[in-house]
Amino acid sequence: TEYNPPIDLDLLDFTNENFTAIFDDPDAVEQGVFSNLDYQILFSYLTEQRSNSAFIQVFANYRSYNADTVRADLLPGFDVIHESFNDYSRSAYTIVRDSVGGDYFVGTANGAFFEVDYTTDDGDDLTYIVNDMPLQPFVQVNGESKVLTPSESEPLGGYGEAFAVNSQLQVAGYSSASFTDTYITSAENCEDDEVRGEVPIELCQYNLIASENTLISSGYRRATIWDMDTQGEVVNTTTYGLVFEPDEDANLLSYYSKAFDINDNGIAVGESSTGETVIYTLPGSSAGRYSGIVATAFIDGEVVELLPRDENLRSTAIAINNDDWVVGNVMRENNGVAREQMFIYNVESGEALYPDGFFATAAVNPRAINNNGIIVGEGEYESNVQTDRQVRAFMYDINVGEFIDLNTLLTCEQQAKYTLVTANDINDNNEIVANAVFKSPQVYITGEEVLDDSGDTNDITRIIAVKLTPTGAQDVEQCDSDEDDKYERKAASLPLYGLIVLAVFAVFRRRIR
Numbered sequence: 001t002e003y004n005p006p007i008d009l010d011l012l013d014f015t016n017e018n019f020t021a022i023f024d025d026p027d028a029v030e031q032g033v034f035s036n037l038d039y040q041i042l043f044s045y046l047t048e049q050r051s052n053s054a055f056i057q058v059f060a061n062y063r064s065y066n067a068d069t070v071r072a073d074l075l076p077g078f079d080v081i082h083e084s085f086n087d088y089s090r091s092a093y094t095i096v097r098d099s100v101g102g103d104y105f106v107g108t109a110n111g112a113f114f115e116v117d118y119t120t121d122d123g124d125d126l127t128y129i130v131n132d133m134p135l136q137p138f139v140q141v142n143g144e145s146k147v148l149t150p151s152e153s154e155p156l157g158g159y160g161e162a163f164a165v166n167s168q169l170q171v172a173g174y175s176s177a178s179f180t181d182t183y184i185t186s187a188e189n190c191e192d193d194e195v196r197g198e199v200p201i202e203l204c205q206y207n208l209i210a211s212e213n214t215l216i217s218s219g220y221r222r223a224t225i226w227d228m229d230t231q232g233e234v235v236n237t238t239t240y241g242l243v244f245e246p247d248e249d250a251n252l253l254s255y256y257s258k259a260f261d262i263n264d265n266g267i268a269v270g271e272s273s274t275g276e277t278v279i280y281t282l283p284g285s286s287a288g289r290y291s292g293i294v295a296t297a298f299i300d301g302e303v304v305e306l307l308p309r310d311e312n313l314r315s316t317a318i319a320i321n322n323d324d325w326v327v328g329n330v331m332r333e334n335n336g337v338a339r340e341q342m343f344i345y346n347v348e349s350g351e352a353l354y355p356d357g358f359f360a361t362a363a364v365n366p367r368a369i370n371n372n373g374i375i376v377g378e379g380e381y382e383s384n385v386q387t388d389r390q391v392r393a394f395m396y397d398i399n400v401g402e403f404i405d406l407n408t409l410l411t412c413e414q415q416a417k418y419t420l421v422t423a424n425d426i427n428d429n430n431e432i433v434a435n436a437v438f439k440s441p442q443v444y445i446t447g448e449e450v451l452d453d454s455g456d457t458n459d460i461t462r463i464i465a466v467k468l469t470p471t472g473a474q475d476v477e478q479c480d481s482d483e484d485d486k487y488e489r490k491a492a493s494l495p496l497y498g499l500i501v502l503a504v505f506a507v508f509r510r511r512i513r
Helices: 024-029 034-051 181-190 199-208 212-216 414-418
Strands: 064-067 072-075 094-100 102-109 114-119 125-130 136-140 143-148 160-165 170-179 219-228 234-239 257-262 268-281 287-299 300-307 314-320 325-334 337-346 364-369 373-379 392-399 403-405 420-427 430-440 457-469 499-504
Touching: 024 034, 034 234, 064 094, 114 199, 125 199, 136 170, 136 219, 136 300, 143 403, 160 219, 170 373, 181 199, 199 212, 212 234, 219 268, 219 287, 257 287, 257 314, 268 325, 268 373, 287 325, 314 364, 337 364, 392 430, 414 420, 420 457
Parallel strands: 094 160, 136 160, 160 257, 219 257, 287 314, 364 420, 392 420
Antiparallel strands: 064 072, 094 102, 102 136, 102 160, 114 125, 136 143, 160 170, 170 219, 170 257, 219 234, 257 268, 268 287, 268 314, 287 300, 314 325, 325 337, 364 373, 373 392, 373 420, 392 403, 420 430, 430 457, 457 499
């Protein structure tokens, strides 16, 4: 959540008494002069009401930044400068997931929302706030964002997501590979004035692309690899199928394949539907029937299933390094309950490893592996509860075989302030980007602290991004703890890694009205 979101006052109805009643000083709000409280109320109102109305200003759920713990630079995706703000509209959804050298950024984005003025047959003037771009895989290079064209882009542009890019500028993800007759007909009906009814064509098309459920049921999703040139232009697109050949009368809409990572050897990994169903019981739930999914490699036009299917309820491959080590998770049952377990697999040798987490039945979710063979992610660490277990960030070195709580590598002073809950990525310098639980004073949308009647702040728990850097120290600092360990700790003697220096990504304010 970014500070100081720009508000388009022209879209607000200050003649509506129910609306103005929510403010402490509605007259000041109408003039664009906000107290901290009224500013917070107005932003909350807009974000809550948007899901029920096409007349409300839009704020994207996510925007992306390139940050180095000192500064953060916006990666705008397909956002545009709004003439009323003289700044970006903040309405374009943008998630950047990977980068090469800080020069090429890939991810998923849609376009900026825009206004459509429309007059009804009764003479009422309306202004709709809509979007004409479905979620698209994209690359940003030299400050310019470009769509990685889906395998099938008609009608309405197609859709997809990009997850990773390698040094050869190959991008891994998935995209729409075909569309159903129903979806194609619906898109055609939007262009027919008589069929569409009394709504603008832009709203009709937006209603089609805005619903994720509609997009998922609109056609087939298939793993896709885009080859780019140095300018970010796509020079070749490879679409992969499934690990099986569906029957002609099968419901193809329920089957998909996705690529989540790709190494410099051009080997992509991800998951594929199997066409089967599997019954298992998740923690705190009854037994259910789930679609079969298996960890998959996409190599030179071939779809390769990685693990023996009869050993796992389901599996997915999440990341691969340049030594062709794949990391992911498998679903296995223990005492009648299915939990995710980490697997490590070598594409060349076929060797497979299944390390335990913090304890034998702990679920583990790996997120990345570097070229040194170090895996990071998060794992359950509370063995005394069966559901809603808390998680901690971990590190696992294939060469050493130790599963390590990253929190134990912090200094005692750092451990008192931060709890590392997930490690998202690691580079070849063994620097780790993680999320930490951290207590700090509650703030308004302006970034200013909330004070109670006594003038005191109220500390709340929040998630912040941190960067972890190895120091090379020979010993881990031992800290006293008032709490009993929630799992059986494993010794950590780590001359390779040493203690970790923690840097917090700066929180920055943007004062915009």
